[in-house]
Amino acid sequence: MPQASDPLPSASFLPVDAALRARASRVIPGGLWGHMNARLLPEGYPQFFVRAEGCRLHDADGRLFVDLMNAWGPVVLGHCHPVVEAAARAQAAQGDCMNGPAPVLVDLAELIVDLMPHAAWCIFAKNGSDATTLALTLARAETGRRKVLVARGAYHGSLPWCTPGIAGVTAEDRAHLRHYDFNDVAGLEAAVERAGTDLAAILVSGFRHDVGRRHEMPTPAFAQRARALCDETRAALILDEVRTGFRLDLAGTWETLGVRPDLAAWSKAIANGHALAAVTGQERFRAAAQEVYASGSFWYGAVAMAAAVATLTELRRIDGTARMAVLGQRLRDGLAERASHHGLRIDQSGPPQMPLLLFADDPEFRRANAFCAEALRHGAYFHPRHTMFLSCAHTEEDIDFALDAADAGFRHLTR
Amino acid sequence: MPQASDPLPSASFLPVDAALRARASRVIPGGLWGHMNARLLPEGYPQFFVRAEGCRLHDADGRLFVDLMNAWGPVVLGHCHPVVEAAARAQAAQGDCMNGPAPVLVDLAELIVDLMPHAAWCIFAKNGSDATTLALTLARAETGRRKVLVARGAYHGSLPWCTPGIAGVTAEDRAHLRHYDFNDVAGLEAAVERAGTDLAAILVSGFRHDVGRRHEMPTPAFAQRARALCDETRAALILDEVRTGFRLDLAGTWETLGVRPDLAAWSKAIANGHALAAVTGQERFRAAAQEVYASGSFWYGAVAMAAAVATLTELRRIDGTARMAVLGQRLRDGLAERASHHGLRIDQSGPPQMPLLLFADDPEFRRANAFCAEALRHGAYFHPRHTMFLSCAHTEEDIDFALDAADAGFRHLTR
Numbered sequence: 001m002p003q004a005s006d007p008l009p010s011a012s013f014l015p016v017d018a019a020l021r022a023r024a025s026r027v028i029p030g031g032l033w034g035h036m037n038a039r040l041l042p043e044g045y046p047q048f049f050v051r052a053e054g055c056r057l058h059d060a061d062g063r064l065f066v067d068l069m070n071a072w073g074p075v076v077l078g079h080c081h082p083v084v085e086a087a088a089r090a091q092a093a094q095g096d097c098m099n100g101p102a103p104v105l106v107d108l109a110e111l112i113v114d115l116m117p118h119a120a121w122c123i124f125a126k127n128g129s130d131a132t133t134l135a136l137t138l139a140r141a142e143t144g145r146r147k148v149l150v151a152r153g154a155y156h157g158s159l160p161w162c163t164p165g166i167a168g169v170t171a172e173d174r175a176h177l178r179h180y181d182f183n184d185v186a187g188l189e190a191a192v193e194r195a196g197t198d199l200a201a202i203l204v205s206g207f208r209h210d211v212g213r214r215h216e217m218p219t220p221a222f223a224q225r226a227r228a229l230c231d232e233t234r235a236a237l238i239l240d241e242v243r244t245g246f247r248l249d250l251a252g253t254w255e256t257l258g259v260r261p262d263l264a265a266w267s268k269a270i271a272n273g274h275a276l277a278a279v280t281g282q283e284r285f286r287a288a289a290q291e292v293y294a295s296g297s298f299w300y301g302a303v304a305m306a307a308a309v310a311t312l313t314e315l316r317r318i319d320g321t322a323r324m325a326v327l328g329q330r331l332r333d334g335l336a337e338r339a340s341h342h343g344l345r346i347d348q349s350g351p352p353q354m355p356l357l358l359f360a361d362d363p364e365f366r367r368a369n370a371f372c373a374e375a376l377r378h379g380a381y382f383h384p385r386h387t388m389f390l391s392c393a394h395t396e397e398d399i400d401f402a403l404d405a406a407d408a409g410f411r412h413l414t415r
Numbered sequence: 416m417p418q419a420s421d422p423l424p425s426a427s428f429l430p431v432d433a434a435l436r437a438r439a440s441r442v443i444p445g446g447l448w449g450h451m452n453a454r455l456l457p458e459g460y461p462q463f464f465v466r467a468e469g470c471r472l473h474d475a476d477g478r479l480f481v482d483l484m485n486a487w488g489p490v491v492l493g494h495c496h497p498v499v500e501a502a503a504r505a506q507a508a509q510g511d512c513m514n515g516p517a518p519v520l521v522d523l524a525e526l527i528v529d530l531m532p533h534a535a536w537c538i539f540a541k542n543g544s545d546a547t548t549l550a551l552t553l554a555r556a557e558t559g560r561r562k563v564l565v566a567r568g569a570y571h572g573s574l575p576w577c578t579p580g581i582a583g584v585t586a587e588d589r590a591h592l593r594h595y596d597f598n599d600v601a602g603l604e605a606a607v608e609r610a611g612t613d614l615a616a617i618l619v620s621g622f623r624h625d626v627g628r629r630h631e632m633p634t635p636a637f638a639q640r641a642r643a644l645c646d647e648t649r650a651a652l653i654l655d656e657v658r659t660g661f662r663l664d665l666a667g668t669w670e671t672l673g674v675r676p677d678l679a680a681w682s683k684a685i686a687n688g689h690a691l692a693a694v695t696g697q698e699r700f701r702a703a704a705q706e707v708y709a710s711g712s713f714w715y716g717a718v719a720m721a722a723a724v725a726t727l728t729e730l731r732r733i734d735g736t737a738r739m740a741v742l743g744q745r746l747r748d749g750l751a752e753r754a755s756h757h758g759l760r761i762d763q764s765g766p767p768q769m770p771l772l773l774f775a776d777d778p779e780f781r782r783a784n785a786f787c788a789e790a791l792r793h794g795a796y797f798h799p800r801h802t803m804f805l806s807c808a809h810t811e812e813d814i815d816f817a818l819d820a821a822d823a824g825f826r827h828l829t830r
Contacts, residue, residue, distance in 0.1 A: 020521055026536075027524040029701045033538045034710025036515050044590055048518055052510035071512040074712050089504065095467035095494055096488040097688035099796060100451050103463055103475060106435055109442040114684030121441075123448045126541045126690055127711045137575055139584030158709045159574065160552055165708035172587040214590050242712075266714050273512035275541055275690045275713035286444045293580035294573045295449025296542045297489050297657075298690035308723060381514060 003287040016060040017046045034158070035072060042373040042384060048292040052079035054393040057381060065381040066402045068331075070389040073243055076269035076324075077314055084272045084310045102302035105400035110310050112280060115250050115312065118260035119280035120380065123289060125299050126243035129157030131265035131277040132203070134294050136161075137238035138263055138281065139201035142288035146176040148238075149196040149202045153210040154182070156240055157202065173189020176200075182208040183222045192229045201236040201263075202226050206244030206253035207351065212365065212385040215350035215360065225257040236262040236285070242277070243387065245269060248321055250312065271308035315392070324390040326350025327399055331390070334403035353390050357382065359413075367413055374412035380405035431475040432461045449573070450487060457788040457799060467494035469808040472796060480585035480796040481817045483746075485804040488658055491684035491739075492729055493808020499687045499725045506721035517717035523724050527695060530727065533675035534695035540702060540714050543657035544572030546680035546692040547618070549709050551576075553678055553696065554616035554651035555731065557703035561591040563653075564617045568625040569597065571618065571655055591615075597623040598637045607644045615639050616651040616678075621659030621668035627780065627800040629773065630765035638674040650710040651677040651700065657692070658802065660684060662768040663736055665727065708829050730807070736768065739805040742814055743767025746805070749818035757825040768805050772797065774828075782828055789827035795820035 021038075024047070031039070031047070035320035038047035046059035055078055057067045070076065075085060091104060105124070113119045125131055136148055156162040160173040180191040182204070192199060204226060208216040230237040239261035244253045246269040254261065259335040263285055267277035275298070279291060315321070329352040339346040359367040368384035375382050380402040382388065436453075438448040439462070446454070446462070453462035461474035470493055472482045485491065492499060506519060520539070528534045540546055551563055571577040575588040595606040597619070608616060619641060623631040645652040654676035659668045661684040669676065678700055681691035690713070696704060730736070744767040754761040760775035774782040783799035790797050795817040797803065 020518055021527065022596070023521045027528045029536050029538065029704035032516065032715075033704070034708065034714060036710070036715050042475070047515050048520075049510060049513035049515050050517060052513045057510075057513060067514065069514050071514060071715075072712065074512045079513070080508070088507070093495070095464060095472075097489045098464035098467045098472060098494070099482065099484050099486060100453060100462050100464050101447065102465060103435055105463075106438045106442070110438065113442045121444050123444065126713070127545065129545075129711065130542065130783060133574060137583035139583075140585065146585050157709065159548060163708050167550035167703065167706045167708070168554075170555065170561050170591055172590040175587040175590075176585055188814060273713070273716070275716060275719070281504060288582065289444035289448070291580070291582045293449065293578050293582070295451070295542065296573065297487065298541070298688075299449060300451050300486075301688070301690060304690070378570070 014046060014061045017048055020048045020060060031044050042369040042376070044373050044376055049295050054078040055391055055398050065376065065379055066398050067381050068388045068402060069381055069383055070391045071273060072386070073268040073389050074273040075274045076246055076320065076391055077311060078391050081272055081393070083314050084307050087310035088274060088303050088307045091303045096301050096303045097298060098302070101300040102305070104302050104309060105300070108257060108305045111309060111312055112143045112278065116252050117255065117279055118252060118264065118282055120283040121281045121286050121289060122278050123294070124305065125277040125279070125294070126275050127157070127277055128265065128267035129159045129162070130296070131242060131267055131279050132156045132162065132240055133159055134279045134292070135238045135263040135265045136201060136203065137212040137292050137294070138279070138285050138288045139238060141292050142285050143200045143235060145198045145200040145235070147178055147198045148176060148200055149178050149180050149188070149191050149195065151182040151204060151208065152179045153213070154208070155210065161409045176235055183216055183219050185194070185222055185225045188222070188226060188229065192233060195302055199233050200234040201238050202230055205240045208348065209243055209354070209387045214347060215356045215387065217351065218254065218257065223257045227259045230262065238262065241265060242267045244354070246312070246315060247324060247389070248351055250316060250321060270311065271304050272311040274304040274305040274307035276308050318392060320392045323392050324353040327394045327396070328355055328390045328398060330399045331355060331402065332393055334399065335406055337406045338403060342414050344410055344413060350387060354387050365376055371413055373408040375405040375409035378405035378408040382406070429461060435463045442487050457595045457791070459788050459791055468500070469493040470806055470813050480791065480794055481813050482796050483803045483817060484796055484798055485806045486688060487784045487801070488683040488804050489688040491661055491735065492726060493806050494571045494688070496687055496808070498729050502725035503689060503718050503722045505717045511716050512713060513717070515537055516715040517720070517781055519717055519720045519724060520715070523720045524570050526724060526727055527693065531695055532670065533666050533667060533679065533696040533697055535706060536701050537693050538709070540692040540709070541711055542572070542692055542693070543680065543682035543689050544574045544577070545711070546573045546657060546682055546694050547577065547655055548574055549694050549707070550653045550678040550680045551618065552707050552709070553694070553700055553703045554653060556707050557700050558615045558650060560613045560615040560650070562593055562613045563591060564593050564595050564603070564606050564610065564613055566597040566619060567594045568628070569623070598631055598634050600637055600640045603637070603641060603644065607648060614648050614650040615674045616653050617645055618653045618655060620655045621663065624765065624769070624802045626656055629762060630771045630802065631670065631674065632766065635672050638669055638672045639657070642674045645677065649680040653677065654679040656680060657682045659769070661727070661730060662739060663766055665731060665736060668749060670688070685726065686719050687726040689719040689722035691719040691723050733807060735807045738807050739768040741751070742809045743770055743805045745811060745814045746770060746817065749814065750821055753818060753822045754825050757829050759825055759828060765802060766794060769802050771802055786824040786828055790820040790824035793820035793823040797821070
């Protein structure tokens with residue numbers, strides 16, 4: 001481990017990463033597509049990584065970081081988790097993509113239906129976008145209606161109907177989307193009213209986790225009203241658990257609110273980084289799920305399913321969500337204490353397992369970027385705008401190490 | 416290996432598969448979603464597989480088959496290929512889903528751009544549908560137009576805009592699709608004319624491989640006219656190589672026709688069964704590819720990329736496409752000879768690496784189903800309606816074994 005008192009070199013001393021970026025820029029548009037493009041990150045953040053283990057990441061220039069992003073969510077037990085990887089290797093030795101699934105498919109589907117009270121069945125896919133899109137399609141198939149209510153600013157994937165971009169998107173791709181504001185009961189009611197008899201579904205994230213803005217847990221009133229509105233109209237309540245799933249409650253993020261979705265979309269942490277997604281649903285939607293054709297070349301692959309069984313079993317065994325809550329609270333308390341010590345006003349939100357750290361009066365994220373760049377130099381990989389992710393591989397010492405790095409970041413802001 | 420003279424038990428003697436199906440039917444709608452549901456296959460076909468190696472598949476009841484489907488395409492070097500799996504394991508030991516890609520991303524992108532004369536760049540994803548959808552979006556972004564011409568009956572994935580189903584699909588999902596018939600030059604010209612100044616792309620499969628109907632290679636006149644029409648209108652020629660890719664020509668399926676696409680979609684065989692997809696494109700589309708936001712949680716995963724580098728390198732080293740052509744021709748010649756010997760009229764089409772076997776006067780595929788069921792009992796896994804797939808793991812002896820099984824199938828039809 002690098003020591004917090006021993007800052008790492010700045011970006012200009014990262015020759016391997018720079019050489020890789022130069023090569024990448026020739027054969028990949030913009031050097032990288034999508035959310036992992038390092039140009040979206042503060043100075044000094046590496047683009048490439050050569051090793052990951054537990055909560056530690058190694059970049060191509062030999063720097064080592066305590067990881068607070070965990071691949072933007074998929075890694076929940078820690079990188080290269082021995083139990084998960086052993087299960088994956090054992091299945092890979094037998095077969096992965098065959099002419100049908102392996103028996104582990106049934107084990108996984110039974111495990112998920114057993115874990116989640118709302119779920120009578122599940123279907124597996126590869127991307128979060130596969131799962132959210134299929135959930136919408138199932139809602140439309142079952143109800144025979146078209147309109148879907150979506151929270152303004154929510155992220156549900158990067159297909160044309162939901163990508164935050166507009167390039168290449170046609171108006172028709174979003175013709176049947178209507179919007180409401182998360183946690184706004186009256187606004188949701190009005191949107192339901194406007195959709196009228198064409199309302200197929202209300203789509204809602206486990207909690208509000210829009211990039212760059214304070215995260216919000218659902219209020220009980222909002223969650224319960226969303227459920228009641230769906231019951232009254234026979235529309236589907238679809239919970240997008242792609243980001244939230246398996247970090248807050250293995251039974252489902254809204255379970256503690258006493259609200260169960262009709263359909264839910266899962267991905268990211270479901271197999272500790274192996275590519276997998278799932279749609280779960282109530283009995284009422286089983287016939288639609290049998291009727292709708294959705295499939296993919298790799299959707300029956302056994303290795304990711306074996307990894308998922310191992311991941312969910314291990315999370316249950318160690319009570320992983322509670323463990324991440326403890327670690328996340330330690331991080332939150334430590335950040336609050338250290339920021340206060342430096343006289344800085346910070347804004348922490350989100351559940352402890354999935355924290356967001358913002359700074360007061362920082363509309364362009366300048367403080368956040370400067371903080372992160374300095375914390376990175378001291379060995380902790382924070383994100384300046386996006387939900388961060390704890391994993392079960394963090395120890396109290398790792399959190400304290402990250403807090404020392406954060407302290408250096410806060411100190412830097414006071415200069 | 417089972418002997419062709421020693422037929423395997425019929426479906427009613429498959430207790431393990433039956434028990435797995437019974438469990439699956441409770442927690443998975445219809446027992447399985449999508450194209451691998453065994454209810455779409457003849458009697459006796461297993462739903463579950465417990466092992467795969469080279470060209471051999473083991474079902475859950477201990478039956479062993481020579482595999483002519485290769486997971487519906489992804490497996491091109493053979494199941495559990497030692498070189499590919501060694502590369503995957505080596506990368507998995509270092510890290511898979513990290514906070515950015517591993518250096519192998521650059522190696523893979525360079526390898527693909529080097530292999531394919533049309534490609535100036537590439538972007539990676541997870542599903543064939545990801546790749547075809549992104550290619551359409553890039554065409555729309557670059558041209559600022561919306562209409563996409565699609566061949567009637569062609570399969571381009573299972574998202575709402577392209578799924579063969581209609582359940583849950585809205586009219587708007589397909590508002591800007593227009594149709595032509597594959598290899599119909601005049602029809603294509605008319606469709607281009609009708610799309611007028613709103614033409615964004617012509618989307619075309621590497622060859623016509625619609626399920627259940629005679630496959631057709633593109634005629635040079637059709638391919639060249641498609642290219643010329645795109646040149647005249649500045650629309651994008653998009654080649655869907657998801658099924659065809661890496662079996663006919665590593666440089667691209669239309670390369671021997673002297674026709675290069677603007678954009679191409681790849682998946683299936685690219686990493687010998689590891690989940691990966693790619694979009695490649697000409698320089699003109701680089702800016703659009705930088706502008707369009709498309710991303711996924713697992714799209715930067717290093718293991719599938721390492722598997723892809725190993726797969727493509729090995730295919731090039733052993734001239735895998737030529738090898739599969741030899742094997743496929745041996746299968747085709749042998750099937751023709753044996754069918755003729757039994758006085759049966761069969762219809763073989765598709766390139767030798769991707770054969771389709773149909774029977775004359777068989778509109779409901781009854782002969783095809785009966786043939787396949789009997790060939791399966793003799794240890795060969797054929798498909799009655801879908802493109803089949805050779806792999807480099809087949810030997811001449813494996814093909815001859817499959818031919819003996821086919822002989823039993825043909826004989827069965829004459830009873």
